[in-house]
Amino acid sequence: MYRLTLTALAVVLCSAALVNGGKVLVFPVDGSHWINMKVIIEELHSRGHEVTVLRPSDAWYIKPDSPYYKSITVNAAAGFDKDNFGQFVRRTLEMRRQGASFWTRMALEIDLVKEFYEMNRLLLLMMGEMFGDDKLMQILRDAKYDLVLTDPAIGGGVLLAHRLGLPLVLNVRWTVQGEGHQAIAPTPLSYVPIPGSEMTDKMTFTERVQNMLFFVFTRLQIMYVTDPNYIPFVHRHFGPDVHYMELFQSADIWLMRNDFTFEWPRPTMPNVVYMSGFQCKPAKPLPKELEDFVQSSGEHGVIVMTLGTLVEELPEDITEDIAAAFAQLPQKVIWRHKGKRPSTLGNNTLMLDWLPQNDLLGHPKTRVFVAHGGTNGMQEAIYHGVPLVGLPLMFDQPDNFFRMKARGVAKVLDFATVNRDNFREALKEVLYEPSYKEKMKVLSSLHRDQPMKPLDRAMFWIEFVMRHKGAAHLRTESYKMSTIQYHSIDVAAFLLAVVLLIFAIFIAAVKFLWQRLLSRNKVKKE
Template sequence: MYRLTLVTLAVIFCSLTPVNGGKVLVSPVDGSHWINMEVIIKELHSRNHQVTVLRPSDSWYIKPDSPHYKTITLNSSAGFDEEGIGSSLTPFLTMQREGASLWSHISMGYELMIKWYEMHKQLLQTVEKMFENTKLMQSLRDAKYDLLLTDPAYGGGVLLGHRLGLPLVFNVRWTIQSEGHEAIAPSPLSYVPIPGAMLTDKMTFTQRLKNLLCYFFSCLRIWYFIDPNYKPFVHRHFGSDVHYMELFQSADIWLMRNDFIFEFPRPTMPNVIYMAGFQCKPSKPLSKELEDFVQSSGEHGVIVMTLGTLVGKLPEDITEDIAAAFAQLPQKVIWRHTGKRPSTLGNNTLLLDWLPQNDLLGHPKTKVFVAHGGTNGIQEAIYHGVPLVGLPLMLDQHDNFFRMEARGVAKVLDIATVNRDNFLEALKEVLYEPSYRDKMKTLSSLHRDQPMKPLDRAMFWIEFVMRHKGAPHLRTESYKMSKIQYYSIDVVAFLLTVVLLVFTVFICVVRFLCRRVFCRSKVKKE
């Protein structure tokens, strides 16, 4: 019996896979960005890696205690303010509804840029305090982290990673300047649309002109609202010859939260790893109350509506119209709404403060998803094959829904003009026109047909960086080149100079020969 026990233990011990857990420092972005960052963190924890998360003291989503990670709470106010975001959105929506003038829209856009400027300024003040806190910085160095995982939509993690000399892995779709590809990959304006331009990769002359103008205004935004914060900070701490975007471009791996189901075909780079839908997973059973409500829809099915983490309610006139439109449908509706209960609400509509979005989208009775156009929600809709009705509100949401509309899987409404009639018409079109569901099922099939799950792919490359202390062989060094070198302007200028010189010499020789011939002929005549 004793020998049998020893043999059994030996077999079990030999069958165990050796695990070398790493140490990961995480500098996240709050709000919806944290939701998908937390998915990666939980997976790292499940693989026996130690994760430490830096969080501001006023963080909205990032909790100080978790079984999946340790936290270092910074004494700062660089977190997201739920009430502040809601209050800034309300006047923007009101202005759109009231048909404000062009100047009002420009003024509102300028105010929004000023707010982003102040947010980045506040963030850099937090980073400055960290750099000055010698005790904190020494503790971070002593911890001997293997890499720093960050979201480059804010620059704090990038700056800290370089200060600590750690390999950088990005959980990215946006950088502080624009969409992630634009910072690292060639982006020809002839067929790569600027985010927000609402264009595809097939552009007419007029559309290419629009794309160029959008690029110009994007550069203006960077020059006036991003450069003034980051340039002096980086010059102060990393040297006057360092441009702040070089610190972003030198990251080892870019885990990109999209793919070519969502993105139009474009150039990319070897250290860009696509992991769209990494947060998606098969649906779990609903609670009994919710399942009973869904089943009560019968053959008509269910409509799910939510406007993401930042927007729990809309202006009352819009919610009244939306509720009235829902009331005229035979489908049951599950709507995340935290505002005043609409007076036009029908018996077929269930209002919730929170809903299990992924589980509802994966339910076979879900027919349509009414959404605001956040990347996470759109990817979950693609994963589960549910067509969309769009109510984009701000930021990248209009551009995201434009891409879905271009693929024929979404009907998009303007929040400025939405009413019960056009909202009802859009719902009926997506519900009863088979092409929307058929095309979304095709996208879902393409998305799922991969040799490796997106989350597993992300984990492989994070652990790859841990094993090899970085991935410099995948990283282009082009970011170290000047614009003149990058576009070979110096080479073209040299070749033109040579051609001009040869041409000049040729002309001089010809003129010399002509003069000699002329002189000889003149002498002979004399």
């Protein structure tokens, strides 16, 4: 009996040790980025970890109350409120409708640069107020967090982690300087296309020139948007010898929200962990009314359309054309749309304020997904093997859809020229040309064929950082090197100098010997 009691006690103690959770401080990005961060937060909560989310007072999607986390609301604006961002979205759509000319592209880029500059400026004002709030900072220190989890598309979480001296895990596709890999991994421009260039890893000479020009353009954007905001802030709070990107590059683990079914092959690093599709999961049963509508489609199936969290409605004339095109098809359509109900809407189309996207994409009757090109939607389409019709609108969406088009699983339309005829023809092509479905099935099979689920892989590495107080052994120290050192320019210069010195000594020796030989011959002749 005594031994049995000891055994039971040992089991209880071991079980307690296994479920002993850590404490995670999360500094998220609002909008669609919050949707995938929330998936990680919920999984951390289910594993017994305590999660605290820092949110600004003007947070849009990030709610102060949740069963999955505690929140700390900072009494400051971060520039991502619904009204301001809605105005930016409307301006972008208006400019995109003007056509695909060079000047329209430049106007879009300039407006985007201004928007990002202002968002970074407001964020750093908030961070300055936080760092100056001794009471708040002491609360954060006293909480004894195990790590900071943040999305480096904004730099607040990175700055806070270093201020608190905590290990840092990034939920990343973008940093404040652009695509995540570019911050830490070698990026040969000969076969790694710059996002936005809409090129593959197989580039002609002309395309390589274009890729280089895109790279230069992104550097100029950084000089205008990021450097003027982050350089003085980091010098003021972390010292004049610290460059702000060093703080990003010193992160322990980079949880990358893509993989090589979506990304072109490229160099990577040991602390980059790919978790593309971590938010994807098997479809759940649909609500009865929605299931009845889907089943009523018969052999023709269903088309699902949604343009993401940021775009709730399109200009009225485009909405009328899209509805008219849908009405001419035998398929049933489920369309997320919050604007005015179009007059051309057919009896085959169901309009909803919200739809269960993952569950609909996983339904066997879904034939095509009409989307805007957000990363989350692209990955869910790949996971469920549903081909795409694209209507990319802003940010990385055109580039995301270019990747899908290059793989033969999507038909892409230009927002400036879309109308009922070309929209209908694009739908019919994807619906009735078998190659779209077949290639998407191949892509889905590649994506799913992994030794462990992407979310489980992400959890392992977050908990790894908790257990070991970081992952410094996986992190290169190259970020501490200057550009001259990183590219071995100093070594090349030294070796060149040695070669030139040896060559100069050789020439001098030959010249000396030649002169001696000439002088001896002269003496003999005399």
